[in-house]
Amino acid sequence: xxxxxxxxxxxxxxxxxxxxxxxxxxxxxxxxxxxxxxxxxxxxxxxxxxxxxxxxxxxxxxxxxxxxxxxxxxxxxxxxxxxxxxxxxxxxxxxxxxxxxxxxxxxxxxxxxxxxxxxxxxxxxxxxxxxxxxxxxxxxxxxxxxxxxxxxxxxxxxxxxxxxxxxxxxxxxxxxxxxxxxxxxxxxxxxxxxxxxxxxxxxxxxxxxx
Amino acid sequence: xxxxxxxxxxxxxxxxxxxxxxxxxxxxxxxxxxxxxxxxxxxxxxxxxxxxxxxxxxxxxxxxxxxxxxxxxxxxxxxxxxxxxxxxxxxxxxxxxxxxxxxxxxxxxxxxxxxxxxxxxxxxxxxxxxxxxxxxxxxxxxxxxxxxxxxxxxxxxxxxxxxxxxxxxxxxxxxxxxxxxxxxxxxxxxxxxxxxxxxxxxxxxxxxxxxxxxxxxxxx
Numbered sequence: 001x002x003x004x005x006x007x008x009x010x011x012x013x014x015x016x017x018x019x020x021x022x023x024x025x026x027x028x029x030x031x032x033x034x035x036x037x038x039x040x041x042x043x044x045x046x047x048x049x050x051x052x053x054x055x056x057x058x059x060x061x062x063x064x065x066x067x068x069x070x071x072x073x074x075x076x077x078x079x080x081x082x083x084x085x086x087x088x089x090x091x092x093x094x095x096x097x098x099x100x101x102x103x104x105x106x107x108x109x110x111x112x113x114x115x116x117x118x119x120x121x122x123x124x125x126x127x128x129x130x131x132x133x134x135x136x137x138x139x140x141x142x143x144x145x146x147x148x149x150x151x152x153x154x155x156x157x158x159x160x161x162x163x164x165x166x167x168x169x170x171x172x173x174x175x176x177x178x179x180x181x182x183x184x185x186x187x188x189x190x191x192x193x194x195x196x197x198x199x200x201x202x203x204x205x206x207x208x209x210x
Numbered sequence: 211x212x213x214x215x216x217x218x219x220x221x222x223x224x225x226x227x228x229x230x231x232x233x234x235x236x237x238x239x240x241x242x243x244x245x246x247x248x249x250x251x252x253x254x255x256x257x258x259x260x261x262x263x264x265x266x267x268x269x270x271x272x273x274x275x276x277x278x279x280x281x282x283x284x285x286x287x288x289x290x291x292x293x294x295x296x297x298x299x300x301x302x303x304x305x306x307x308x309x310x311x312x313x314x315x316x317x318x319x320x321x322x323x324x325x326x327x328x329x330x331x332x333x334x335x336x337x338x339x340x341x342x343x344x345x346x347x348x349x350x351x352x353x354x355x356x357x358x359x360x361x362x363x364x365x366x367x368x369x370x371x372x373x374x375x376x377x378x379x380x381x382x383x384x385x386x387x388x389x390x391x392x393x394x395x396x397x398x399x400x401x402x403x404x405x406x407x408x409x410x411x412x413x414x415x416x417x418x419x420x421x422x423x424x425x426x427x428x429x430x
Contacts, residue, residue: 003318040413
């Protein structure tokens with residue numbers, strides 16, 4: 001899902017950078033001292049997840065983990081993914097510095113959207129919560145593929161064509177991420193249920209403790 | 211920092227994440243040796259009058275049906291081609307100048323490799339161009355070694371020299387391939403730990419500024 005340097009045109013790059021900057025600003029406001037540690041740990045997880053390679057499918061793809069990040073962090077997923085992508089570009093040569101904005105958008109907006117859409121159901125119990133966690137992982141990758149297709153449509157063979165190719169390549173990843181999100185969320189609910197709640201819930205809960 | 215101790219009723223807010231990260235790190239490192247993903251690389255070398263390219267994803271998987279474009283030093287597209295199942299594509303030297311070989315592997319993967327003009331000349335047995343540059347303007351010369359450049363060398367008959375070159379090319383071919391493989395080393399442990407170190411540093415920085423803001427707020 002990392003778009004390399006030298007493919008996208010300047011307007012697409014600029015639009016991506018602007019959209020990423022807006023998201024990051026929104027996310028930074030959410031990062032108070034309570035959440036900065038977990039943001040850092042999720043950034044590390046995202047940074048490393050890209051090294052976990054899924055050897056199924058027509059192309060070589062890797063885990064992204066944006067679904068669970070969006071679920072836990074909401075808008076704060078933006079700075080987390082931006083930092084992790086920057087370090088991936090510098091250390092691993094995944095993606096590139098000029099495409100940082102576009103790549104951040106491709107992975108962070110789906111994280112925020114999938115997280116926001118599924119959170120109410122994830123907070124419930126039983127089968128519905130499990131299905132919602134799974135859907136969160138799948139949906140985030142699906143939306144990322146669509147966004148990547150949209151970014152590439154000017155340079156490759158049309159939006160539908162590219163998007164379909166990316167989706168096909170990421171089908172195994174979608175399922176794996178769905179399962180990982182499912183188990184990850186179940187695990188967190190047992191040990192740290194407040195992690196999954198929205199920021200407002202957490203803030204009020206914290207105030208109650210004090 | 212006993213974040214995993216069960217005796218404590220309230221664990222740190224990050225213990226779950228810590229464990230998850232631990233698992234990821236472990237699987238990541240275990241996978242490290244076998245497969246890396248998500249970067250496409252192209253490597254090219256010259257043999258005689260042909261240029262050979264090899265393209266692969268960083269997982270080691272060959273780029274099948276990837277597009278190769280060859281540009282001259284002025285950015286003009288000289289020729290195009292597709293890689294075979296082995297990720298290989300070769301072509302006749304189209305022009306003696308710095309050639310930029312661009313691999314377009316699809317889905318946003320792209321990379322390039324530059325074959326310097328000197329390498330092409332050398333392989334084709336042409337004398338080196340002017341040191342001052344202007345490689346492009348040098349006229350094509352008939353292939354063959356220029357004796358006057360190497361007065362000390364034992365002069366071989368052109369026949370033997372040609373044969374020698376052929377044999378050397380054949381012998382060196384696997385070596386060059388090996389080199390192509392080495393171009394594509396996955397991220398090392400240092401890279402991974404370095405990246406995580408940066409993230410921890412940023413967390414520390416963020417925590418510091420948060421703390422300062424809070425203490426300032428309490429003072430006033």
